[in-house]
Amino acid sequence: MTFTSIPEASDGALPTEPKRPTMASRVSASFAMFRNGKSIAGLIIVGFFVILAVFADWIAPYDPLEKDFQALRQGPSAQHWLGTTHMGEDVFSQIVYGTRGVLIVGLVAGVLATLVAVIIGVTAGYVSGWKSESLSALTNVFLVIPGLPLIIIVASQYEDPSIVLISAVIAITGWAWGARVLRAQTMSLRHRDFVQAAKANGERLHRIIAVEMLPNLTAIIASSFVGTVTAAVLGLTTLAFIGVIPITNLNWGTILFWAQQNGAFPDYWWWYIPAGVCIALLGMALSLINFGIDEYVNPRLRSAGERARAMRKKGLSASSGVTAVRTAPTDE
Amino acid sequence: MRFLLRRLAFYLFTAWAAITINFFLPRMLKGDPVTAYLQKNQGKVSPEAIDSLRTLFGLDSDASLWQQYVDYWGQLLRGDLGVSFSNGLAPVSEVIASAIPWTVGLVGLATIISFLLGTTLGSIVGWRRGSRADYVVPFATFFSTVPYFWMALVVIALFSTTLGWLPASHAYDKGSVPAWSWDFIGEVIAHGTLPALTIIVSSLGGWILGMRNMMVTVLDEDYVTVAQAKGLRQRRVLTQYASRNAVLPQLQSFALSLGFIVGGTLVMEMVFSYPGLGKLLLDATNAKDYPLMQGLFLVITLAVLVANILADVAYAVLDPRTRQMES
Numbered sequence: 001m002t003f004t005s006i007p008e009a010s011d012g013a014l015p016t017e018p019k020r021p022t023m024a025s026r027v028s029a030s031f032a033m034f035r036n037g038k039s040i041a042g043l044i045i046v047g048f049f050v051i052l053a054v055f056a057d058w059i060a061p062y063d064p065l066e067k068d069f070q071a072l073r074q075g076p077s078a079q080h081w082l083g084t085t086h087m088g089e090d091v092f093s094q095i096v097y098g099t100r101g102v103l104i105v106g107l108v109a110g111v112l113a114t115l116v117a118v119i120i121g122v123t124a125g126y127v128s129g130w131k132s133e134s135l136s137a138l139t140n141v142f143l144v145i146p147g148l149p150l151i152i153i154v155a156s157q158y159e160d161p162s163i164v165l166i167s168a169v170i171a172i173t174g175w176a177w178g179a180r181v182l183r184a185q186t187m188s189l190r191h192r193d194f195v196q197a198a199k200a201n202g203e204r205l206h207r208i209i210a211v212e213m214l215p216n217l218t219a220i221i222a223s224s225f226v227g228t229v230t231a232a233v234l235g236l237t238t239l240a241f242i243g244v245i246p247i248t249n250l251n252w253g254t255i256l257f258w259a260q261q262n263g264a265f266p267d268y269w270w271w272y273i274p275a276g277v278c279i280a281l282l283g284m285a286l287s288l289i290n291f292g293i294d295e296y297v298n299p300r301l302r303s304a305g306e307r308a309r310a311m312r313k314k315g316l317s318a319s320s321g322v323t324a325v326r327t328a329p330t331d332e
Numbered sequence: 333m334r335f336l337l338r339r340l341a342f343y344l345f346t347a348w349a350a351i352t353i354n355f356f357l358p359r360m361l362k363g364d365p366v367t368a369y370l371q372k373n374q375g376k377v378s379p380e381a382i383d384s385l386r387t388l389f390g391l392d393s394d395a396s397l398w399q400q401y402v403d404y405w406g407q408l409l410r411g412d413l414g415v416s417f418s419n420g421l422a423p424v425s426e427v428i429a430s431a432i433p434w435t436v437g438l439v440g441l442a443t444i445i446s447f448l449l450g451t452t453l454g455s456i457v458g459w460r461r462g463s464r465a466d467y468v469v470p471f472a473t474f475f476s477t478v479p480y481f482w483m484a485l486v487v488i489a490l491f492s493t494t495l496g497w498l499p500a501s502h503a504y505d506k507g508s509v510p511a512w513s514w515d516f517i518g519e520v521i522a523h524g525t526l527p528a529l530t531i532i533v534s535s536l537g538g539w540i541l542g543m544r545n546m547m548v549t550v551l552d553e554d555y556v557t558v559a560q561a562k563g564l565r566q567r568r569v570l571t572q573y574a575s576r577n578a579v580l581p582q583l584q585s586f587a588l589s590l591g592f593i594v595g596g597t598l599v600m601e602m603v604f605s606y607p608g609l610g611k612l613l614l615d616a617t618n619a620k621d622y623p624l625m626q627g628l629f630l631v632i633t634l635a636v637l638v639a640n641i642l643a644d645v646a647y648a649v650l651d652p653r654t655r656q657m658e659s
Contacts, residue, residue, distance in 0.1 A: 140342060141349045143588050146636055148595025149613060149629050153357065156617045156625070177588070231592075234479055238599050241481055242614055256482065260603075269489070276482035283477025291473070300549050308462025 032296065033219045039292025045285035049278075053099040060093035064250055076270050083270035086262045094255050095274055101251030102233055102282070105167050109232035112171035114225040117178030122209060122217070124179070125186025132183075139179045147173030151235060155244045166245060170232045178224025185220050189213050223293045230286040237279050252278050339644050343637055350633040354626055355404050381415045385623060413630070414623035418616060424627040427612065432631070435608030438524055439597045440639075442531035447586055449532070450539025454582075455575045457540060458547025468540060476537030480596035484530045484603040491526060499523050501605040527604045531597055542585055546578035553577075580651055587643035590636050598632075 034043060052059060067087045074084045082091040124135035151169050155161050189195055198212045214221075239245045240253025241260070252275040259272040295302035384407055407413075413424035457465045492500035504519040550556065551574055559573045598610030605611060609628060616624040 137342065137345055141346045144346050144591055144633075144636055144640060145350055145353070146591035146594045146632055148592075148598060149632050150353075152613065152617055153625050153629055156620070230477065234477075234596075237479060238481060238596075241479075242599055242602060242617075244617065256485075260485070272482075272485060276479065276486070279482065280474055280478040284474045287473050287477055294545065298549065300552050301545055306462070311462075 033222060033293045034289070036292045036295060036302070038288045038295065042285040042288030042290075042292065045281060046289070049099050049103065049282055049285075052096050053103045056096045056100060060090075060096040062090040062093040064094045064097040065089060066093075082274050083268070085258065085271060091255070091271055091274065094250065095252065095278060098251045098255055098275070099278075101163075101249050101254075102236060102279075105163060105170070105236045105251070106229040106232045108164065108167035109170040109174065109235075110225050110229035112168060113175040113228040113232075114178060114221060116171065116175040117182060117224055117228075118217075118221060120175070121179035121182025122186050122213065125183040126190060126205075126209065126213075136180075136183060139176045139183070142173065142176035143180065145173070147231075148235065148238065151239060152242070152244055155239060160246050161244075163249060166236065166239070167232070170235045171228070174228045174231050174235075177227060178221070181220055181224060182217060185217060186213060189216055219293050219297045223290050223297075226286050226290045226293070230283050230290075233279065233282055233286075252276075336648070339641075343641060347634065347637055350637075351405075351408065351630065354630050355401060357629075358622065358626065381421065384412050385414045408630075413627035416616070416621055416624040418619035418621040418624065424623050427624060428609070428627055428631050431607060431609050431612045432635075434606060435597075435601070435610065436635070438527055438601075438606065438608065439531065439594065442528040443535065443590075443593055443597075445528070446532040446535045447539055450536045451543045451575075451579060451582055453536075454540040454543025455547050455570065455578060458544040458551065458578070459570055459574070461544075461548055461551070469544065472537035472540040474537070475533060476535070476541060478534055480530060480534045480600040481603050483534045484527070484600045487526050487530050487533075488603070491529075498526050500526065502607070523606075527600060527606055530600055530604075531593075534596070535593060538589075539582070539586075543578060543582050546581055547574060550574050550578040576650065580647065583643055583647050583650065587640045587647075590639050590643075594632060594636055 034040065067089055070088065074080060076083045080090050080092065082095065084090060085094075120135055120139065124132050124139070127135075147170075150173055151166075154169050155166060158165065195208060195212050198208050203212075236245070236251060237253030237256070240249070240251055241256045243257055245251075245253070255275040256272055259268070259275075411425050413428070415421045416424050416427045419427050453468070457468050460466075488500045491497050499522060502523060504516060504523055556569060556573050559569045564573075598613055600606075601608045601610030602614045609632060613625065613628045613632075615621075616628065
């Protein structure tokens with residue numbers, strides 16, 4: 001019934017030395033969750049796409065809709081790195097400009113959904129009784145209701161849904177997972193000594209939540225933010241692919257929509273492979289960041305591989321912990 | 333018992349919420365496509381059908397909201413979801429009923445195969461942590477984020493158009509009539525292989541990762557060490573001690589991600605022109621067939637709920653603690 005895989009709180013983030021933490025050390029401590037191989041690899045890939053989006057005007061060799069009727073459906077070449085479409089548009093430029101649409105919707109939807117998740121999740125975890133139960137029931141309802149059909153139905157009622165509307169709808173259907181995890185973690189924090197001490201000191205509720213609890217929830221908030229951004233990117237490209245979003249909003253899904261509408265499959269691979277690979281790469285980068293955060297929050301995940309490798313070096317089998325210790329002396 | 337009652341209350345509540353959302357959705361959205369449609373097709377739609385559409389879409393502006401809500405429920409309980417504009421004014425419930433078996437058969441089967449396969453692989457990868465099996469992790473990550481529809485397109489391009497092994501669209505050959513014959517079943521399997529493959533390939537990675545991470549956590553528990561100290565065989569420790577506990581959260585995330593999976597497979601159906609709920613929903617969207625869209629959303633949500641109940645029953649079977657909560 002309860003959420004069992006909640007790892008222990010990340011008390012390790014707080015510096016243990018007695019001297020007062022400086023501003024710099026605090027900032028660096030709050031980024032500790034990103035300081036591992038997986039997160040850094042993910043951040044580098046995301047950073048690459050951000051650079052593409054910000055400097056699209058300089059990076060893209062052509063305008064995304066610039067038509068070159070001398071070069072229709074051409075394969076990759078020196079002029080057109082990823083070939084051209086049926087109208088002679090440069091696929092590489094479309095991908096570069098399309099990154100903007102994807103990242104903007106991902107960011108807006110992620111921020112909105114995380115805000116809702118934090119407000120509802122932390123409140124549900126902190127209050128008790130029927131208030132907590134009803135917020136939890138609300139969260140579960142939104143978890144169960146399939147998001148994509150709802151988004152399709154709402155978006156299709158508008159002739160020209162704006163980016164903000166699309167992001168908002170994606171956020172409304174995407175906040176529940178984060179709220180659920182946050183509620184579980186807040187409930188476990190509520191009974192910790194430091195929160196009880198703050199309460200006994202007569203600190204006000206908003207201070208307890210903002211100063212005592214939120215720092216211990218940052219890893220989970222970050223992870224739920226990254227998760228919603230992933231879901232938003234997938235949702236947006238799917239909506240664009242099925243043609244619910246107007247084609248004026250250029251993103252990777254729109255490229256695939258055009259490709260399918262104009263018979264790109266299967267011969268004109270340069271038209272549809274790159275956009276899909278970009279979606280998967282961005283999704284993978286975001287998942288990597290999340291794995292990094294998971295390993296930071298749950299040290300067992302981090303050390304499992306290392307310990308097993310270390311044991312193997314000593315000639316022990318990792319998957320037989322105790323027996324291995326018994327056989328070790330006979331080797332010597 | 334108490335556990336089951338709690339769950340039952342939750343499902344009833346969710347079903348009520350979904351139906352209520354379905355009631356308010358057309359009332360909140362601007363425009364009135366249904367009246368426009370009715371005016372365009374005056375005389376073609378029977379008075380009873382107009383009546384039921386008025387209730388479904390809140391066109392009875394003279395009735396109070398509460399009265400509309402009660403009428404709406406009465407109509408749902410009679411199984412009346414209105415008529416579909418894009419299917420020759422056939423009742424929505426019939427149109428949906430003809431599509432359900434295809435989706436349940438394909439998506440249900442493929443999802444269960446993917447879950448079982450992914451969970452098994454994940455527990456092996458977790459068991460052999462730190463060995464070469466860890467190289468599975470990055471691949472699983474990549475494939476778990478590939479969109480279903482794109483995977484479907486690639487699979488068609490590869491296996492159907494280029495290699496010509498399997499048909500790329502529809503649920504059976506053009507011209508054949510559904511029947512319980514071996515020929516027809518063979519056709520259905522041939523047509524269903526690629527869609528099923530798409531679902532399995534796109535969702536397998538997520539199951540492997542989830543199970544692997546749970547295994548790694550569970551393998552550090554004392555009871556696993558004790559089991560090994562007792563000298564139990566490795567296979568027994570893996571299946572009866574570690575996997576059995578690691579699979580519980582996995583089952584929960586299975587139940588919770590069903591809504592997400594259904595969303596992804598709906599679009600995949602469109603790519604394969606598979607005659608299931610997803611294709612129906614997208615056709616309805618393109619044809620602005622609002623009664624059908626409404627009915628589909630309701631049916632899809634209820635289907636996800638039913639699948640959740642099944643996952644809950646499986647959970648209760650696997651975890652004795654849920655059954656002993658009465659005390």
